[in-house]
Amino acid sequence: MSAPSRSALLVLAAAVLTACATAAPVSSTPPAVTTPAALASPVPTTAPAARAKVVVLDPGHNGGNSRNLAAVNKPVPDGRGGTKPCNTTGTQTDAGYTEHAFTWDLAERVRDKLTAKGVTVVMTRDSDTGVGPCVDVRGAAGEKANADAVISLHADGSAPTNTGFHVAYSQPPLNPAQAGPALVLSADLRDALRTGGFPVSDYIGRDGLSPRRDLAGLNHSTRPTALVECANMRNAGEAALMTSADGRERYATAIAAGIETFLSR
Numbered sequence: 001m002s003a004p005s006r007s008a009l010l011v012l013a014a015a016v017l018t019a020c021a022t023a024a025p026v027s028s029t030p031p032a033v034t035t036p037a038a039l040a041s042p043v044p045t046t047a048p049a050a051r052a053k054v055v056v057l058d059p060g061h062n063g064g065n066s067r068n069l070a071a072v073n074k075p076v077p078d079g080r081g082g083t084k085p086c087n088t089t090g091t092q093t094d095a096g097y098t099e100h101a102f103t104w105d106l107a108e109r110v111r112d113k114l115t116a117k118g119v120t121v122v123m124t125r126d127s128d129t130g131v132g133p134c135v136d137v138r139g140a141a142g143e144k145a146n147a148d149a150v151i152s153l154h155a156d157g158s159a160p161t162n163t164g165f166h167v168a169y170s171q172p173p174l175n176p177a178q179a180g181p182a183l184v185l186s187a188d189l190r191d192a193l194r195t196g197g198f199p200v201s202d203y204i205g206r207d208g209l210s211p212r213r214d215l216a217g218l219n220h221s222t223r224p225t226a227l228v229e230c231a232n233m234r235n236a237g238e239a240a241l242m243t244s245a246d247g248r249e250r251y252a253t254a255i256a257a258g259i260e261t262f263l264s265r
């Protein structure tokens with residue numbers, strides 16, 4: 001979070017003034033006394049460019065997962081001493097719009113918004129047709145990228161009457177990033193989604209926030225990390241919103257704003 005400072009080696013080019021003896025001009029007017037510019041004003045300095053902020057976006061699941069269940073079901077460390085499946089297929093709307101397609105489209109939109117602001121964005125997958133990566137690999141992606149923040153993007157599959165988004169974070173914390181910064185990031189995302197007009201969940205968590213100990217991607221992370229469950233894909237109204245490009249653009253705008261708030265702290 002802290003602004004990375006780069007050691008600035010200020011090389012001060014000392015102006016060595018060599019006194020050149022010149023013949024006095026034959027004139028009645030005294031020679032103008034000029035002061036070398038280098039001595040008259042401070043040496044101009046250029047502030048070192050700040051390191052671009054790095055954000056890892058983790059679009060949940062993947063398009064090839066459902067056809068590769070053996071790989072997807074392989075147990076991997078869950079970050080708390082147990083195991084979890086490598087990945088899952090994710091959920092979908094009643095009409096068949098999949099969570100992996102939603103999170104991929106959403107991640108691309110968020111990526112483009114952040115990139116336009118000078119943020120370096122790393123994605124945990126490079127297409128919506130592959131398999132995995134496993135949740136432990138996704139969880140380690142922030143460390144690998146030296147990320148300032150990691151945001152995992154999902155949508156839930158709950159009972160049809162349930163609505164609203166929630167933001168999950170690792171609890172109890174397993175490292176300093178999980179103890180404080182992850183909560184700040186989660187709250188920033190929650191606030192931005194609220195500002196964007198999205199209601200908090202009426203069926204899980206509290207006030208849009210959900211502490212979790214069972215999400216391996218969160219457990220494995222050593223960087224500030226939050227997992228956004230944007231809405232319930234089994235709810236007709238929210239499914240319609242997520243299925244529309246306009247709806248996804250609204251989610252992306254809110255999530256990018258929340259990330260920017262966190263990065264500016």
Ligand SMILES: [Zn+2]
Pocket residue numbers: 060061090091099153154155
């Ligand atoms: Zn999911």
